[in-house]
Amino acid sequence: MPNNFDINILVVDDEDYLRRLVARILQEKGYTCIQACSGKEALDLLLIQDFALMITDIMMPGMTGIELLSLARKLRPDIAVIMLTGLDSQETAIQALEQGAYGYMIKPFQPNELLINVINALRRQDLEKLRNDFENDLQAQVLERTRDIRNREEEITMHLVAASEYRDEETGSHIRRIGLYAAALAKALGWSEEQVDLLRLAAPMHDIGKIGIPDHILLKSGKFTNEEFEIMKKHTKMGAGILAGSNIQLMNMAVEIALNHHERWDGSGYPNGLSKEEIPESARIVAIVDVYDALLTDRVYRKAFSEEEAFPMMIAGSGHHFDPKIFQCMCDIHEEFREIRKNTTSEKM
Numbered sequence: 001m002p003n004n005f006d007i008n009i010l011v012v013d014d015e016d017y018l019r020r021l022v023a024r025i026l027q028e029k030g031y032t033c034i035q036a037c038s039g040k041e042a043l044d045l046l047l048i049q050d051f052a053l054m055i056t057d058i059m060m061p062g063m064t065g066i067e068l069l070s071l072a073r074k075l076r077p078d079i080a081v082i083m084l085t086g087l088d089s090q091e092t093a094i095q096a097l098e099q100g101a102y103g104y105m106i107k108p109f110q111p112n113e114l115l116i117n118v119i120n121a122l123r124r125q126d127l128e129k130l131r132n133d134f135e136n137d138l139q140a141q142v143l144e145r146t147r148d149i150r151n152r153e154e155e156i157t158m159h160l161v162a163a164s165e166y167r168d169e170e171t172g173s174h175i176r177r178i179g180l181y182a183a184a185l186a187k188a189l190g191w192s193e194e195q196v197d198l199l200r201l202a203a204p205m206h207d208i209g210k211i212g213i214p215d216h217i218l219l220k221s222g223k224f225t226n227e228e229f230e231i232m233k234k235h236t237k238m239g240a241g242i243l244a245g246s247n248i249q250l251m252n253m254a255v256e257i258a259l260n261h262h263e264r265w266d267g268s269g270y271p272n273g274l275s276k277e278e279i280p281e282s283a284r285i286v287a288i289v290d291v292y293d294a295l296l297t298d299r300v301y302r303k304a305f306s307e308e309e310a311f312p313m314m315i316a317g318s319g320h321h322f323d324p325k326i327f328q329c330m331c332d333i334h335e336e337f338r339e340i341r342k343n344t345t346s347e348k349m
Helices: 016-028 039-048 065-075 090-098 111-165 172-188 193-205 208-212 226-233 235-243 249-260 281-295 307-317 324-332 334-343
Strands: 008-012 032-036 053-057 080-085 103-106
Touching: 008 016, 008 039, 016 032, 016 111, 032 039, 039 053, 039 065, 053 065, 053 111, 065 080, 065 090, 080 090, 080 111, 090 103, 103 111, 111 193, 111 249, 172 193, 172 281, 172 324, 172 334, 193 249, 193 281, 208 235, 208 249, 226 235, 235 249, 249 281, 281 307, 281 324, 324 334
Parallel strands: 008 032, 008 053, 053 080, 080 103
Antiparallel strands: none
16 A cells, blocks of 8 residues: 555545544544535546545535545546445445445544544555456456467468368458458447457358369369259368367357358258258358359359449349348448458459
C-alpha cells in the first residue's frame, strides 16, 4: 500500500462539523482529505481529480449518498466507498453494499472505528486491483496463446489445401477467396467472431477430397459421363474422411463443409440428399461462395463469366440450389465480395 500522503480521500457530508471531524481524524494519520458539502460538489471533484476512497453521508439534501455512490462508481469504477449514516437500517445497508460500498458505519463512531474501516477498504481495493491485473494478464496470455494456435492451424490448413491445389485447376487466390467470402457472409449472418474465424480457415478445405480423384476425370475439359460424375461426387466423402478423426473444432467444421457443400436446399444434392436446415449452415454458406467464385473464374472447360452473366444463374438457384436467406444476405453485401475479389491475386499461395 502507498504512503498515506499519496492517498486522496474525498469526504462528503452536509454537516460541516462531522465532515471536518472525519477529515481531521484522517489527516492526523497522514491521509490527504478533500471535503465536499453535497453530492453535486463531490461529483464535480470526481470529474477532475482521482480519489482512492470516498466517505459519504447517506442522508443529504438534494442528492442522497446512495445516489452519489451509484454515480461515483460510474465515473470512477475503482474508487472505494464507505457510507455513513445516523440511521441503523438493514435495508439501507444492504442497498449500499449491493451498489459497491466497501463499508457502512453508524453515527456516532469512534476514531479507531473510522480508521479500521478506511484501512480495510483500501486493502480490499488493493486486492481487487491485484486480482484485476492478474485476470487481465491471464486473459492477455490466453489471447496470445489462442493467436499462436490459430496461426499454426492456418499454416497447416494452407499447406494441406496446397497439396490438393496442385492437382486441380484452382489457384491459391481462389482458395483464399472462398475463406474470405465465407467469413464475410457468416459475419453478416450474425456469427460470433470466433466462429467466423474458424469458417475462414475451414472453408478453403471444402474440396480437399479432390486429391483422391483420378487426373483424367479431375482435369477433364469436357462434360463428365454418368460414371465419371459418380466418381467425382466421391470427393465429398473422401474429403470428410481425410479431415475426420480430430477433436479440433476447426477440423470438425472442415469435415461438415467438405461432406455437405454439394448438398442442395431442395434436397437434390449429394452425397446424402439433405435439404434445408438438415444441411449445416457452414456448408450452405460455402455452397454459395464456391459457385460464385467458380462462375467468375476460368476453368479448363470454359472461360470465366462476367458478373452480369453469373448473377442471373445464381438467382435462378436461390431456393433450389441455395438457401434463399443466405443468398439474399450475399446479395446485400455484394460490394464486399467485389472488394475481396479485387484485393486478391491469381498467384499461388
